[in-house]
Structures are given as structure tokens and as C-alpha cells.
Amino acid sequence: MPSMLDAVVVGAGPNGLTAAVELARRGFSVAVFEARDTVGGGARTEELTLPGFRHDPCSAAHPLGVNSPAFRAMPLTRYGLEWLHADLPMAHPFPDGTAAVLARSVAETAASFGPRDAGTYRRLVEPFLSRWDTLAHDFMSLPLTALPRDPVTLARFGLAGLPPSTWLMRRFRDERAKALFAGLVGHVMAPLDGIATSAVGLVFALAAHARGWPVARGGSQSISDALTAYLTDLGGTVHTGYEVKRLDDLPPARAYVFDTSPTALARIAGFGGHYERYRYGAGVFKIDYALDGPVPWRAPEARTATTVQVAASSAEIGTALRAASRENRAPDTPFLITVQPSVVDPSRAPEGKQVFWAYGHVPNGWTGDLTDAVERQLERFAPGFRDRVLARATAGPPQLAARNANYVGGDIGTGAADGLQLLLRPRLTLHPYATPHPAVFICSSATPPGPGVHGMSGHNAAKAVWRRLRQS
Numbered sequence: 093m094p095s096m097l098d099a100v101v102v103g104a105g106p107n108g109l110t111a112a113v114e115l116a117r118r119g120f121s122v123a124v125f126e127a128r129d130t131v132g133g134g135a136r137t138e139e140l141t142l143p144g145f146r147h148d149p150c151s152a153a154h155p156l157g158v159n160s161p162a163f164r165a166m167p168l169t170r171y172g173l174e175w176l177h178a179d180l181p182m183a184h185p186f187p188d189g190t191a192a193v194l195a196r197s198v199a200e201t202a203a204s205f206g207p208r209d210a211g212t213y214r215r216l217v218e219p220f221l222s223r224w225d226t227l228a229h230d231f232m233s234l235p236l237t238a239l240p241r242d243p244v245t246l247a248r249f250g251l252a253g254l255p256p257s258t259w260l261m262r263r264f265r266d267e268r269a270k271a272l273f274a275g276l277v278g279h280v281m282a283p284l285d286g287i288a289t290s291a292v293g294l295v296f297a298l299a300a301h302a303r304g305w306p307v308a309r310g311g312s313q314s315i316s317d318a319l320t321a322y323l324t325d326l327g328g329t330v331h332t333g334y335e336v337k338r339l340d341d342l343p344p345a346r347a348y349v350f351d352t353s354p355t356a357l358a359r360i361a362g363f364g365g366h367y368e369r370y371r372y373g374a375g376v377f378k379i380d381y382a383l384d385g386p387v388p389w390r391a392p393e394a395r396t397a398t399t400v401q402v403a404a405s406s407a408e409i410g411t412a413l414r415a416a417s418r419e420n421r422a423p424d425t426p427f428l429i430t431v432q433p434s435v436v437d438p439s440r441a442p443e444g445k446q447v448f449w450a451y452g453h454v455p456n457g458w459t460g461d462l463t464d465a466v467e468r469q470l471e472r473f474a475p476g477f478r479d480r481v482l483a484r485a486t487a488g489p490p491q492l493a494a495r496n497a498n499y500v501g502g503d504i505g506t507g508a509a510d511g512l513q514l515l516l517r518p519r520l521t522l523h524p525y526a527t528p529h530p531a532v533f534i535c536s537s538a539t540p541p542g543p544g545v546h547g548m549s550g551h552n553a554a555k556a557v558w559r560r561l562r563q564s
């Protein structure tokens with residue numbers, strides 16, 4: 093290691109690793125320090141239940157990863173990353189055995205909503221789809237210190253996306269489209285009536301039509317391993333098992349980049365109350381299952397999708413999200429997001445067996461056990477599910493926070509995704525990656541564009557860092 097590094101990154105999650113790669117690619121010397129014994133943060137894979145069952149304890153479905161402008165500009169396939177696509181990116185089954193689907197094709201998706209909503213859906217997404225790559229680049233780089241590439245499309249997307257999703261859903265007449273769209277918003281856990289929640293739903297839908305919702309062959313760990321291998325080839329170093337508690341724990345460097353929560357950064361760097369207005373949102377209760385075979389979904393479509401949303405209606409989703417985020421109670425009937433990587437990736441489990449995960453939303457810091465409510469909900473849509481369970485590993489807010497300090501109170505988005513904080517985080521500023529110390533930066537999902545495995549917060553933060561390094 094040189095006596096003075098250009099940059100030190102704290103945290104080897106997707107954003108920290110992306111920031112490190114972007115800096116190393118530009119010739120800067122970089123070292124990463126990670127608290128856990130392995131890299132990955134929210135993109136890792138572990139045998140959580142039984143031997144041979146490879147679970148993703150956090151992220152598993154990657155609409156944001158496969159569409160990420162940062163990842164797409166890196167040779168990650170050369171380092172072992174392979175995206176696997178199911179026949180359907182996502183299905184939303186109903187208790188009667190039918191399903192709405194989010195397919196690669198807009199026409200197939202629209203047809204699954206029924207004749208009364210098919211045209212509305214097509215008119216909603218088609219104008220943006222043809223400009224998706226530029227649009228994705230523009231809004232994932234927000235807030236802007238450079239001009240957007242296509243300001244007109246970005247402005248039109250803003251008009252469509254800024255209203256609450258409850259307004260947008262009024263355009264649909266039937267429950268099939270409403271429930272599927274409400275579920276998409278629930279992926280970032282924003283309550284459905286929050287500002288810009290229409291944009292959340294639209295982004296996930298457009299991402300599916302543009303490039304799908306794949307899983308990574310072998311597990312999400314392969315995303316982190318590919319980033320790490322690329323970084324190492326570029327001359328960067330990664331140190332695991334090294335929890336940073338004070339700035340003095342780190343070697344001398346011209347810049348420090350934190351893939352941590354704002355609260356942790358304030359503690360480590362001595363920033364006092366700089367981020368005291370930053371809010372954390374609802375937590376989740378997650379169950380990783382080892383199964384004796386596929387999930388016995390009643391709806392055939394759900395058997396061929398990697399991601400399955402589980403709720404009977406948009407009202408059920410709204411009630412569940414409200415309970416966890418506003419009423420400080422666990423929902424009786426949770427809205428479940430589930431992922432079944434084994435549908436496309438046989439390497440995750442012994443022959444004939446499957447891995448599967450499901451989570452529901454609970455209040456921040458909740459210490460109860462949601463297992464029974466989760467499984468009752470699954471049984472409504474997949475009767476006989478419990479009979480397939482060989483083993484389960486549960487994690488509520490305390491366990492999630494213990495696994496990764498960024499998930500404060502079990503908030504997997506590292507900060508509430510509601511109100512202005514959905515767009516402007518971690519503070520109201522045009523320079524979200526900067527901090528009170530000119531050499532210290534923040535790059536976690538507490539910064540724009542927010543939660544998900546896409547590395548764009550790290551990419552944007554790295555730009556701020558290299559501008560500073562070139563000046564000094």
C-alpha cells in the first residue's frame with residue numbers, strides 16, 4: 093500500500109465496491125475496508141439453512157442491477173457475473189388461481205390486466221420505453237450537477253412519476269393492474285400515497301420491459317465477487333473483517349468514501365447532528381426457505397417467474413405498508429415480496445430441491461416473529477406450501493441490523509423512502525455525496541438514487557471524489 097492512498101472506501105456493498113472500481117479505473121490508488129469477513133453487503137450468498145442450499149440473505153432479484161448504467165459499463169461478465177432470466181420477470185397471483193404478470197413484453201403484460209386496462213398500461217409505459225437508456229441514466233444520476241441528456245423525456249417522466257401512486261392507479265379500472273402496480277411501489281417500501289411513488293412503480297415496470305428482472309447465477313454474491321475481482325485487477329485492495337469505528341482506524345488518504353448509514357458516518361467522523369433529520373423507515377421480516385420442490389403456486393404463471401408479489405388486492409398492500417410504516421404495528425396480513433431463484437438456477441440447491449425467500453414489512457426495530465402470518469399468506473396462494481419446507485432461517489429487524497450496520501432497525505433501504513427523502517437524501521442539498529469534511533464522502537443507498545443493487549450511488553459519489561482529487 094502506498095504511504096498516502098488516493099481514496100479509502102469503508103464498506104464493500106455494491107455502492108462501496110462500485111465507487112472503488114470507478115476511482116481505480118481512473119488511476120487512483122484505492123483500498124476498501126469491510127466489517128464482515130466477506131464482501132457484498134446486501135449482495136451476498138450463504139448456506140443459511142442446510143448444506144448445498146445457497147441463499148441470498150438480502151437481494152436476489154436484479155431489475156436495477158441489469159439496468160444499471162454503472163454495471164453495464166464494466167466488464168463484469170468477464171469476472172463471472174451471469175444474469176439468468178426466467179420466462180416471466182414477475183408474477184402477481186390472486187387467490188382464485190389467476191395472475192397478472194410483468195412480462196418482458198408490454199403487450200403480454202397489458203393483456204394480463206384485462207381489456208379495460210390494457211390500453212391504459214400501454215399508453216403509460218410505451219413513450220418512456222423507447223428512451224429508457226437515456227432516461228435511466230438521467231434519473232439515476234440525480235440530483236444533477238450536469239445537464240440531463242434528454243431533459244424533455246426526464247421532465248415528462250417527472251410529470252408522470254411525481255404524483256402519489258394512488259393517483260396513478262386511478263387510471264386503472266380493474267384490480268389486476270392496480271394490485272400489480274401497488275406491489276411494485278412496495279418494493280422500496282414507500283407508503284403508496286407518498287410523493288413520487290408513481291415513479292417507483294414505473295421504474296420497476298420499465299426496467300422489466302427493457303432488460304428483465306434476472307437473478308445472478310450462483311447467487312447475488314457473484315455480483316460482489318465480480319466487482320471485487322475487477323477492482324483487484326485494477327490495483328485496488330480489499331480488507332475484510334475490519335470494522336471502522338473512527339477515522340483514525342483508517343490509513344492516510346486524500347479522500348474517504350463511506351458506504352455506511354449517515355448516522356454511522358456522523359459517529360465515525362464526528363459530524364455531531366449533521367444528519368439528525370435523516371429518518372429510517374419500516375423494517376422487514378425475512379424468511380429464507382430450503383424447499384423439497386417448487387412452491388405449489390395455484391396460478392401457473394407464478395411457477396415460471398423469479399419474483400412473485402403476494403397480496404390479494406391493492407387495498408391489502410396499502411393496509412400492510414401503512415401498518416408497518418405509519419401505525420407502528422406488524423400487519424395481520426403482510427404483503428409479501430418473494431423470490432425463487434431456483435426457477436432458473438439449479439446451482440442454488442441439491443437436485444430437485446429449491447431455495448426461496450419471502451419478506452413482509454414490519455415497524456422499524458420490531459422484535460416479534462412474523463413467520464406464522466407469512467406462511468398463512470403463502471398458503472392462500474400456494475396451498476401445501478408448508479409441506480414443502482425442509483428448513484427455514486428467519487431474520488427480523490434486530491438480526492438484519494446485526495448482519496449489516498446499514499440496515500438500521502431492519503430498514504433495508506438505509507433510510508425511509510418517503511416524502512422528499514425518497515428523492516433528496518441524506519439531506520436537502522445539491523451535493524448529497526459531500527459531507528462537512530472536504531475529504532469525506534458518503535456513497536451508500538442513503539444517497540440518490542436510493543436503495544437497490546445498482547451501484548449508482550457509488551458511481552455518482554466517485555464522480556464527486558475524483559473532481560475533488562483533481563483539484564487538490
Ligand SMILES: Cc1cc2nc3c(=O)[nH]c(=O)nc-3n(C[C@H](O)[C@H](O)[C@H](O)COP(=O)(O)OP(=O)(O)OC[C@H]3O[C@@H](n4cnc5c(N)ncnc54)[C@H](O)[C@@H]3O)c2cc1C
Pocket residue numbers: 102103104105106107108125126127128131132133134135149150151152153154155156157334335336337351352353356376378451492495496497498499504505535536537538542543544545546549
Ligand atoms: C432482505 C433484503 C432484500 C433485498 N432485496 C433486494 C432485491 O431483491 N433487489 C435489490 O436490488 N435490492 C434488494 N435489497 C436492497 C439492497 O441489498 C441494498 O439497497 C444494497 O445492498 C445497498 O447497497 P450499499 O452498497 O449502499 O450498502 P450495503 O449493501 O448495505 O453494504 C454496506 C457495507 O458496508 C459495511 N459496513 C457498514 N458499516 C461499516 C463499518 N463501520 N466499517 C466497515 N464496514 C462497514 C457493511 O458490512 C456492508 O458490507 C434487499 C435488501 C435486503 C436486506
